[in-house]
Amino acid sequence: MHFDSSTLIPVLPEIFILTMVCLIMIIDLFLDESQRQTTYLLTQISLAVTIFITLLVSSPETQVVFDGSYIRDPMSDGLKVFICIISMVAFVYSKEYLLKHDQFRGDFFVLGLFAILGMMVMVSSASFLSIYLGLELLSLSLYAMVAFDRDSKTGSEAAMKYFMLGAIASGMLLYGISMIYGATGHIGFSEVASAVATSGTDNTVLVFGLVFLVIGLAFKLGAVPFHMWMPDVYHGAPTPVAMFIGSAPKLAAFALAIRMLVDGLEGLHADWQGMLIILAVLSMALGNVVAIAQTNIKRMLAYSTISHVGFIMLGILAGTNEGYISSMFYAITYGIMAVCSFGIIIAFSRKGFEADQLDDYKGLHERSPWFALMMLFVMFSMAGVPPTVGFFAKLFVLDAVISVGLTNIALIAVFFSIIGVFYYIRIIKLMYFDKPVDDTPFEASIDTKVVLSVNGTSLLILGLFPASLLSICTAAFG
Amino acid sequence: MSADWPILSATIWLPIIGGLMVIAIGDKNSNNARWMSLAVAVMTFVISLPLYSGFNPGTAEMQFVERAPWISYFNIEYYLGVDGISMPLIILTTFISIFVIVAAWEVIQYKVSYYMAAFLIMEGIMVGVFSALDAMLFYVFWEAMLIPMFLIIGVWGGPNRVYATIKFFLYTFFGSVFMLVALIYMYFQAGSFDILSFHTLKLTLNEQILIFIAFLMAFAVKVPMWPVHTWLPDAHVEAPTGGSVILAAIMLKIGGYGFLRFSLPITPDASSELDWLIISMSLIAVVYIGFVALVQQDMKKLIAYSSIAHMGFVTLGFFMIFMITANPDASTGALLSLQGGMVQMISHGFISAAMFLCVGVLYDRMHSREISSYGGVVNRMPWFAAFMVFFAMSNAGLPGTSGFVGEFMVILASFRANFWFAFLAATTLIIGAAYTLWMVKRVVFGEIANENVAKLEDITGRETFILASLAVAVLALGVWPGPLVDVMEVSLANLLQHVSVTKIP
Numbered sequence: 001m002h003f004d005s006s007t008l009i010p011v012l013p014e015i016f017i018l019t020m021v022c023l024i025m026i027i028d029l030f031l032d033e034s035q036r037q038t039t040y041l042l043t044q045i046s047l048a049v050t051i052f053i054t055l056l057v058s059s060p061e062t063q064v065v066f067d068g069s070y071i072r073d074p075m076s077d078g079l080k081v082f083i084c085i086i087s088m089v090a091f092v093y094s095k096e097y098l099l100k101h102d103q104f105r106g107d108f109f110v111l112g113l114f115a116i117l118g119m120m121v122m123v124s125s126a127s128f129l130s131i132y133l134g135l136e137l138l139s140l141s142l143y144a145m146v147a148f149d150r151d152s153k154t155g156s157e158a159a160m161k162y163f164m165l166g167a168i169a170s171g172m173l174l175y176g177i178s179m180i181y182g183a184t185g186h187i188g189f190s191e192v193a194s195a196v197a198t199s200g201t202d203n204t205v206l207v208f209g210l211v212f213l214v215i216g217l218a219f220k221l222g223a224v225p226f227h228m229w230m231p232d233v234y235h236g237a238p239t240p241v242a243m244f245i246g247s248a249p250k251l252a253a254f255a256l257a258i259r260m261l262v263d264g265l266e267g268l269h270a271d272w273q274g275m276l277i278i279l280a281v282l283s284m285a286l287g288n289v290v291a292i293a294q295t296n297i298k299r300m301l302a303y304s305t306i307s308h309v310g311f312i313m314l315g316i317l318a319g320t321n322e323g324y325i326s327s328m329f330y331a332i333t334y335g336i337m338a339v340c341s342f343g344i345i346i347a348f349s350r351k352g353f354e355a356d357q358l359d360d361y362k363g364l365h366e367r368s369p370w371f372a373l374m375m376l377f378v379m380f381s382m383a384g385v386p387p388t389v390g391f392f393a394k395l396f397v398l399d400a401v402i403s404v405g406l407t408n409i410a411l412i413a414v415f416f417s418i419i420g421v422f423y424y425i426r427i428i429k430l431m432y433f434d435k436p437v438d439d440t441p442f443e444a445s446i447d448t449k450v451v452l453s454v455n456g457t458s459l460l461i462l463g464l465f466p467a468s469l470l471s472i473c474t475a476a477f478g
Numbered sequence: 479m480s481a482d483w484p485i486l487s488a489t490i491w492l493p494i495i496g497g498l499m500v501i502a503i504g505d506k507n508s509n510n511a512r513w514m515s516l517a518v519a520v521m522t523f524v525i526s527l528p529l530y531s532g533f534n535p536g537t538a539e540m541q542f543v544e545r546a547p548w549i550s551y552f553n554i555e556y557y558l559g560v561d562g563i564s565m566p567l568i569i570l571t572t573f574i575s576i577f578v579i580v581a582a583w584e585v586i587q588y589k590v591s592y593y594m595a596a597f598l599i600m601e602g603i604m605v606g607v608f609s610a611l612d613a614m615l616f617y618v619f620w621e622a623m624l625i626p627m628f629l630i631i632g633v634w635g636g637p638n639r640v641y642a643t644i645k646f647f648l649y650t651f652f653g654s655v656f657m658l659v660a661l662i663y664m665y666f667q668a669g670s671f672d673i674l675s676f677h678t679l680k681l682t683l684n685e686q687i688l689i690f691i692a693f694l695m696a697f698a699v700k701v702p703m704w705p706v707h708t709w710l711p712d713a714h715v716e717a718p719t720g721g722s723v724i725l726a727a728i729m730l731k732i733g734g735y736g737f738l739r740f741s742l743p744i745t746p747d748a749s750s751e752l753d754w755l756i757i758s759m760s761l762i763a764v765v766y767i768g769f770v771a772l773v774q775q776d777m778k779k780l781i782a783y784s785s786i787a788h789m790g791f792v793t794l795g796f797f798m799i800f801m802i803t804a805n806p807d808a809s810t811g812a813l814l815s816l817q818g819g820m821v822q823m824i825s826h827g828f829i830s831a832a833m834f835l836c837v838g839v840l841y842d843r844m845h846s847r848e849i850s851s852y853g854g855v856v857n858r859m860p861w862f863a864a865f866m867v868f869f870a871m872s873n874a875g876l877p878g879t880s881g882f883v884g885e886f887m888v889i890l891a892s893f894r895a896n897f898w899f900a901f902l903a904a905t906t907l908i909i910g911a912a913y914t915l916w917m918v919k920r921v922v923f924g925e926i927a928n929e930n931v932a933k934l935e936d937i938t939g940r941e942t943f944i945l946a947s948l949a950v951a952v953l954a955l956g957v958w959p960g961p962l963v964d965v966m967e968v969s970l971a972n973l974l975q976h977v978s979v980t981k982i983p
Contacts, residue, residue: 325551365633369592380625385651386618392549395614395658399552402662410662414655421651425628425644433632433640467549474551 007065010072013054013080014120020046021113028106039106040095043113044088051084060475064126068188071126075328075476079123079255083248086335087116089451090247093343094240096448100351103238108148112244115141119252125259127188128177135173135220138252139166142245146237158236165219165229173216179209180265189264196267207271213260214275221253221309224282234302239354242298243342246305247335250312254331257316258324269319276317281412283310288420298356300423301341304382307420308334311397314413318400321477326396328473333381333393333462340455341378344371347444347452361427363436371442372431374456381459383424384417389462389469396470484544486558489526489572490606493518497598500591508590512583515594519576522601526572529565535965538562538972540611540674548615553670557612562969563738563820564608566962567731570827571608573951574727575601577944578720581835584940585719585842586634593634597720600626604724607732613661613671617654620696623729624650627721635716642709642716649709653699660692664744677743677976680983686748693741694756700733703756703793704763707786714782715847719838722778726785726830731823734792738816742796743976749797756797761902763790768909772916777837777847780917781830784873787906788826794903795819795888801895803978815891816970817963822884824962825872825955829881832869832948836862839941840921843934849920853927858934863922865937865945870918872952874911880955 008015024046028039058077064070091112098104114137121134143166147159181187183205184195196206218226234242261272287307294300312334315327348364348371349355365372381390394417401410444452462469496518503511534541540559548556560568578597586593603626606619624647631643661671663685668675681689699706710730714722742749749756764787771783796819799812839862840855841847856863872879875886885907892900926932937945955962 385625386621391618391621395662396552398659399662399665402659403666407659407663410659411656414659418648418652418655422644422648425647428628429632429640429644432629433643467551470549470551 010057010063010065011070011124012057013050014117014124016053017046017050017113017117017120020049021110021117024106024113025110028110031106036104036106039109040091043091043109046113047084047088047091047116051081054080054084060478064190066130068190069127069130070124072124073476074478075255075258076124078328078472078476079251080120082332082335083116083119083123083251086248086251086339087112087244089343089455090240090244090339092447092451093243093339093346096445097238097240097346097349099445100349101238102351103149108145108240111141111145111148115145115244116248119248122252122259123255126190126263128180128192128260128264129187131256131259132170132174132177134252135256136170138249139170142241142249145241145244146233148241149238152236152238154236155238158233161236162229162233169216169219169226172212172219176209176212176214176216179205179212183209189259192264193266196265207268210265210268210271211275213265214272214279217253217257217260218279220256221250221312222306223279223309223313224286224306227283227286227306230306231299231302234298234305235296239298239342239346239349239356243339243346246301246342247339250305250309250338251331251335254312254316254328257313261316262324266319273317273319276313277406277409280310280313280317281409283307283313284413284416288416288423291420291423294423295358296356297345297358297361297427300358301338304420304423305334305338307416308382311394311413314401314409315397318404318406320400320404322403323397323400324477325470325473326393326400328476329396329470330393332469332473333389336455336458336462337378337381337390340374340452340459341382343448343452343455344375344378347371347448348442350440350443358427358430359437361430362434364431366436367439368442371452371456374452375431376428377456377459379424379427381463383421385421387463388459389466390459392463392466485525485528486542486560486605486609487544489522489529489568490558490602490609492525492602493522493575493598493605494602496522497595497602500595500598503591505589505591508587511591511594512579515579515598516576518598519572519579519601523572523576526569526605529560530569530965533560533562533565533965535562535968538969541565543611548612552614553665554614555612555671556615557672558609558615559611560609562966563973564735565965566820566824567608567728567735568605570731570824571601571604571728574723574827574831577831577835577948578723580940580944581723581838582718582720585838588634593630593718593720596626596630597724600630600724604728604732608735611673613665613673613676615671616673617658617661620732621651621654623732627725627729630721631713631717634718635721637716638712639716642712646709646713649699649706653696653706656692657696660689664689673739676740679744679981681745681981683747683751683982686745686981687751690741690745690748690752693736693745697733697736697741698759700736701730701789701793702733702786703759703790704767704786705759707763707767710786711779711782714785714834715776715778719834719841722782722834722838723831726781726834727827730785730789731827734789734796734819734823737793737796738820738973743973745981746977747980747982749977750800753797753800756793757801757899760790760794760797761899763787764794764906765902765909768906768913771913772909774913775849777840777849777917777921778834779847780849780913781833781837784833784910784913785826785830787910788822788830791885791888791903791906792819792822792826794899795822795891798888798892798895798899799974799977802891805894811891811894812974813967813971814887815895816974817966818884818887818891820884820966820970821880821887821955821959821962825880825884825952828948828951828955829869829872829879832865832945832952833873835941835944835948836866836869839937844930849917851928852921852931853924854931855922855934857926858931859936861942862937862945865949866922867918868949869945869952870914872956874914875907878953878956880952880959883956883959
C-alpha cells in the first residue's frame with residue numbers, strides 16, 4: 001500500500017491529542033500531590049492547541065483519508081472545535097469540584113482526554129468500523145470516570161449500570177453494523193450509501209440492521225425507551241463526570257447519528273424517520289413529565305436531557321439539510337447550557353455538600369445575585385424562552401419539522417415544552433422567591449467565576465445574535 | 479416617512495440598557511438607582527415623542543421603518559415600524575412607565591435597583607412588541623416580556639405571589655407557543671417572517687381557522703378574555719402596585735393589539751366565520767365579569783375584574799365589524815367600532831393605571847386591600863378622595879372622561895350590528911357604575927370606620943403629581959379625543975380594507 005504523508009494532515013488534531021494524552025499520563029506519574037496543577041494546565045493547553053490545529057487544517061472541502069475510514073469536512077471541524085471548547089469549560093469546573101472535594105487526581109483529566117479523542121474520532125468517521133472504534137474509546141473512558149470516586153457506593157453502582165447497558169448498546173450497534181455489512185458488502189459510509197442507492201431499499205436485512213443501529217444510537221443518546229441509565233448515572237456519578245457525560249458527548253452522539261443515518265443510510269430515510277419520530281415523541285413526553293417529580297437537581301437535569309435529545313432527533317428526522325443544521329445548532333446549544341448548569345451546581349457545592357437537592361437552591365439570589373442570574377439564563381434557555389439561545393434552537397428545529405409537513409409533531413413538541421417550562425421556572429422560583437436556608441457564603445475560585453459568567457452570558461448573547469453560531473452549522477451542511 | 483435617526487430602536491434599547499446600568503449602580507445608595515431610573519424613563523418618553531409629532535396621519539404605510547437582516551438563513555429580520563395603531567400604544571407605554579417608577583419611589587425598599595431595572599427592561603420590551611414588523615422579532619419580544627413580569631410579581635408581590643406568578647407564566651406561555659407554530663407555518667407559505675407579507679397571504683378557510691385559533695389562544699390569554707381570564711385577578715392581587723399598573727395599562731393592550739395586527743388582517747375569513755365566538759366571549763366578559771366585580775371584597779380584585787369587562791368592550795369592538803359590514807345600511811359603523819375599541823384601549827390604559835395607583839396609595843398606608851377595612855377616607859384624605867372619585871367616575875364611563883368615549887363609540891357601533899349586542903354592552907354602564915361607585919362609597923365616604931383610617935395622611939406631592947398627570951390625560955382624551963382618533967383613522971380604515979377582502983385563494 002502506498003503511503004502518502006500528506007494524508008496525515010487532516011488527522012493532525014487527533015494525532016496531537018493522542019500524543020499529548022500519552023505524555024500527560026507519563027508526566028502525571030512523576031508529579032507529587034502539590035504539582036497536580038501541572039496536569040490540569042497541560043490538559044487545558046493541549047485542548048487549546050487542538051482547537052488551533054483543527055482550525056488550521058479546516059477547509060470548506062471534504063477530505064477522506066485512510067482508505068475511506070476517516071473524513072474531515074466542515075461539520076467535523078465545527079463539532080470538534082465545540083467539543084474541545086465545551087470540554088475545556090467542563091474541566092475548569094471539574095477542577096473546582098475536585099479541589100473542593102480533595103479528589104484532585106491526574107487520571108480524571110487523562111481519562112477525559114481519551115474520551116475527547118474518542119469523540120473526535122466519532123465525529124470524523126467515514127466508516128462503521130472507525131465510528132465504532134471512537135464510540136468504544138469514548139464509552140470506556142466514561143465508564144471509568146463514573147467510578148472515579150472509589151469510595152462512593154452510588155458511584156460504583158452507576159458505573160456498573162452504565163457499563164452493562166452501554167455494553168448491550170454497543171452489542172446492538174455492532175450487530176446492526178454486521179447486518180448492514182451483510183446486506184451491502186461494505187462498511188464505508190459512502191460505499192454503503194451507493195450500494196443502498198443501487199440495490200433499492202426493500203432489503204429486509206438492511207432494514208433489520210437499521211433497527212439495531214437505531215437502538216444502539218438511542219442508547220447512546222439516551223432516548224426513551226433506552227434512557228434508563230441516564231438518571232442513575234447523572235445521579236450517581238460525581239458531579240463533574242455527570243457534567244462531562246451530559247455535555248460534549250451529546251455532540252458526538254449527534255455526529256454518530258448524522259454519519260450513520262445520513263452519510264450512510266440516507267436512502268432508508270423513510271424507514272428511520274418513523275423510528276426516530278417514535279423515539280423523539282416518547283423522549284419529549286417522558287423526559288418533561290418525569291422531570292417534574294424529581295427532587296434531585298442532577299436527576300432533574302438527566303430527565304431534561306432526555307427531552308432535549310428528543311428535540312435533537314426531531315431535527316435529524318426531518319431529513320433535510322435545514323433539519324440537520326437546526327439539530328446541530330440544538331446540540332451545540334444544549335452542550336453550552338448543560339455545562340453551565342452543572343458548573344453552577346459545582347460552584348455552589350463545597351466539601352461535604354453536593355448542592356444537588358432542589359431545596360439547596362432556595363434563596364440563591366440573596367447569596368449570590370450574579371450566579372443566580374446565570375442560572376436564570378440557563379433555566380430560561382433550557383425552557384426555550386426568548387431572548388435566550390435555547391429559544392432559537394427550538395425555533396429552528398420546529399422550523400425544520402414544519403417545513404417537511406410534520407406540523408402535528410411540532411405541535412406535540414411545543415405541548416411538551418410547555419410542561420417542561422414548569423420545572424425550569426420552579427428552579428427560578430426557589431432561587432428568587434424563597435428565603436435562603438443557609439447563609440454560607442458562595443465560594444469559588446476566580447477562574448471558575450469568570451468562565452461561569454462568560455458561559456452564562458453567552459446564552460443571552462447567542463440569543464441576541466444567533467446568526468453567528470448558525471453560520472457555523474450552515475457551513476457544515478452547505 | 480422615516481426619520482434621520484432610529485427613534486424606535488432608541489425607544490426600545492435605551493430603557494433596556496438603562497435598566498442594566500441601574501443594576502450596575504446597585505443598592506448601596508438606593509437613591510442613585512431611583513434617580514437614574516427616573517432619568518431613563520423620562521428620556522425614553524421624550525425620545526418617543528417625535529413618533530407622534532413626526533407622524534404622518536395621512537398614510538397607512540409603516541413609518542419610522544428600520545430594517546436589517548438578523549438571521550438571514552431563516553429570513554428573520556430586525557424590522558421595526560409603526561402605524562396609527564401601534565404608535566399611540568408606544569406613547570402610552572413610555573408615558574405610564576414614568577409613573578410606575580415614581581410610584582415605587584418610597585414604597586419599594588427591597589432590592590430597589592432590581593425592581594427599577596425590571597420595569598425599565600420591561601418597558602423596552604413592550605415598545606418592541608408594538609413596533610416589531612417581523613413576526614419572529616415580535617414573538618421574541620412577546621415572550622421576553624414574561625421574564626421581567628414573572629420576577630416582578632414573584633419577588634415583590636404579596637403573600638400568595640408564587641402561585642400567582644407561576645400561574646401567570648404558564649398561562650401566557652401556553653397561549654403563545656401555539657402562535658409560534660402558526661407563525662412558522664405561515665413563514666413557509668410567505669417565504670419570510672414579514673408581518674405585512676402575511677397580510678397578503680392566501681390561505682384556505684381550513685388553514686385560516688387553525689391559524690386563527692392559534693392566535694386566539696395567545697391573544698385571548700393576554701387580553702384576557704373570559705374564560706381564560708383567571709390568571710389576571712391572581713396576578714393583580716399579588717403584584718406590587720407598579721406590576722399591576724403595567725399589567726393592566728399595557729400588557730393587556732398587547733393582546734388587543736395582536737388581534738388588530740395578526741388575527742383580523744391575516745385570517746379575515748376565519749375571523750368572520752368565528753366572530754360569533756369572540757362576540758359572545760366579549761359579551762360574557764362585559765356582563766358576567768361585571769357582576770363578578772360587584773361582589774369582590776378586595777379592591778385590587780375588583781379593578782382587575784373591571785379590567786376584564788372593559789377589555790371585553792375592546793374585543794367586541796374589533797370583531798363586530800363583520801356583522802356591521804354585512805348590514806347594508808351601515809357604511810361607517812365598522813370603522814367606528816374599531817376606533818371605539820382602540821380608544822377604549824388607550825383610555826383604559828390611563829384609567830386602570832390610575833385606579834391601581836389609587837389602591838396603591840391606600841395600601842401603602844394601611845397594608846390592606848379589603849374594602850371593609852376602609853370607610854370615611856375622605857375625612858382624612860380630601861385630595862386623594864377627589865382623585866379617586868374622579869377616576870372611579872371615568873372607570874364607570876362618565877361623559878367628559880376618556881372612559882366614556884370608547885364605550886360610547888362601541889355601543890353606538892353595536893346598534894348597527896345587532897340591537898341586543900348594544901343592549902347587553904350598554905348594561906355595563908349600569909353595572910360598571912354600580913361596582914365602581916359602590917366601592918368608592920364604601921372606601922371613601924361615610925364615617926371614619928376605624929382608628930387606622932383616622933391616622934391616614936393625605937397624599938404627598940409625589941403622589942399628587944402622578945394622579946394629577948393621569949387625571950389631565952383622562953380629561954384631555956375625554957373632552958377632545960380628536961388627535962388620537964385622527965392618527966389612527968387611516969390605519970384603521972386600511973385595516974378594514976384588508977379585512978373586507980377574502981384571503982381564500
